[in-house]
Amino acid sequence: MSDTDRLTIRRPDDWHVHFRDGAMLDAVVPFTARQFGRAIVMPNLVPPVTTVAAAAEYRERIMAAVPDGVDFTPLMTAYLTDDTDPDELARGHADGVFTAVKLYPAGATTNSASGVTDLKHARPALARMQEIGMPLLVHGEVTDANVDVFDREAVFIDKVMTGLLADFPALKVVFEHVTTKDAVDFVAAHDGPIAATITAHHLVINRTDIFRGGIRPHLYCLPIAKREVHRQALRAAAASGGPKFFLGTDTAPHAVAAKETACGCAGIFSAPTALEAYVQVFDEMEALANFEAFASLNGPAFYGLPANEAQVTLERAPSEVPATVESADGETVQPFQAGETLPWRLA
Numbered sequence: 484m485s486d487t488d489r490l491t492i493r494r495p496d497d498w499h500v501h502f503r504d505g506a507m508l509d510a511v512v513p514f515t516a517r518q519f520g521r522a523i524v525m526p527n528l529v530p531p532v533t534t535v536a537a538a539a540e541y542r543e544r545i546m547a548a549v550p551d552g553v554d555f556t557p558l559m560t561a562y563l564t565d566d567t568d569p570d571e572l573a574r575g576h577a578d579g580v581f582t583a584v585k586l587y588p589a590g591a592t593t594n595s596a597s598g599v600t601d602l603k604h605a606r607p608a609l610a611r612m613q614e615i616g617m618p619l620l621v622h623g624e625v626t627d628a629n630v631d632v633f634d635r636e637a638v639f640i641d642k643v644m645t646g647l648l649a650d651f652p653a654l655k656v657v658f659e660h661v662t663t664k665d666a667v668d669f670v671a672a673h674d675g676p677i678a679a680t681i682t683a684h685h686l687v688i689n690r691t692d693i694f695r696g697g698i699r700p701h702l703y704c705l706p707i708a709k710r711e712v713h714r715q716a717l718r719a720a721a722a723s724g725g726p727k728f729f730l731g732t733d734t735a736p737h738a739v740a741a742k743e744t745a746c747g748c749a750g751i752f753s754a755p756t757a758l759e760a761y762v763q764v765f766d767e768m769e770a771l772a773n774f775e776a777f778a779s780l781n782g783p784a785f786y787g788l789p790a791n792e793a794q795v796t797l798e799r800a801p802s803e804v805p806a807t808v809e810s811a812d813g814e815t816v817q818p819f820q821a822g823e824t825l826p827w828r829l830a
């Protein structure tokens with residue numbers, strides 16, 4: 484094998500996952516734990532994870548789903564609401580339970596009904612987070628029904644993000660799952676402590692793919708995939724290896740029945756072969772040398788955590804994406820790229 488057929492890097496982390504709960508959690512956690520040392524776990528359960536106690540209990544349920552012998556650490560987040568108590572966040576952060584706080588604009592996406600209706604309500608929480616160095620993870624879309632769904636991220640930059648960063652210049656902010664050139668350019672140009680996660684699926688599909696030969700509900704997620712020019716900007720940002728961009732899959736399992744229906748849920752379940760999908764993109768971009776920075780180094784550096792000590796090897800050899808994943812209570816989930824053969828695999 485040549486040196487471009489094998490890549491050994493520090494064990495990566497996934498800075499954005501949805502594990503759900505119950506039987507679904509048990510079914511999906513092993514896929515993430517197989518590939519990643521740590522994962523930032525989203526709090527959009529029903530009811531949302533808003534307290535230290537709820538997050539500590541949720542973390543126990545996740546740990547119970549990690550296969551024996553696998554070294555995996557879930558990093559928990561608090562769900563920001565209009566009524567979040569700054570003391571609860573600070574206590575959870577000090578106790579090592581809350582790594583970060585998630586901002587969902589109310590109504591922006593799945594289980595965001597309890598999210599923030601106006602950022603003015605969250606100012607006390609944001610001020611405290613800035614003071615203690617606790618990162619804010621932002622779902623960056625406006626919720627105004629009159630704003631075109633493909634414009635909601637770009638409008639969010641002007642209407643919300645710019646003001647947020649001006650008001651809290653020392654707050655660590657992650658612009659989650661960026662999907663536009665606008666967001667990439669904004670994050671790259673901003674001087675303060677802001678970074679962005681990029682999903683595998685937004686590096687692979689554009690909005691036309693959602694309608695290729697018919698409507699493809701398993702490619703529907705939020706923020707929705709954009710035009711090809713935006714996908715190219717995301718690929719360039721990721722492949723640059725620059726410190727402001729890092730891996731966050733936003734793997735978001737929904738039962739097939741909830742996807743293939745008249746009003747299907749948003750979310751792409753990419754966990755089974757996420758790393759393989761990402762490394763393929765870096766290979767296509769002739770940027771394998773930057774993969775470790777994106778997957779394993781930039782995230783921990785931004786969060787102020789050490790990179791993982793362990794190493795993993797990716798090799799140019801076929802891997803099969805499972806057609807479906809079943810949970811113990813009889814739900815079926817369809818992964819991203821289900822049934823396809825990818826050119827890389829985790830050795």
Ligand code: DOR
Binds near residue numbers: 501527705750
């Ligand atoms: O597509 C999405 N699915 N986007 C989100 O922001 C939430 C996620 C989910 O929880 O299903």
Ligand code: ZN
Binds near residue numbers: 500501525
């Ligand atoms: Zn998400």
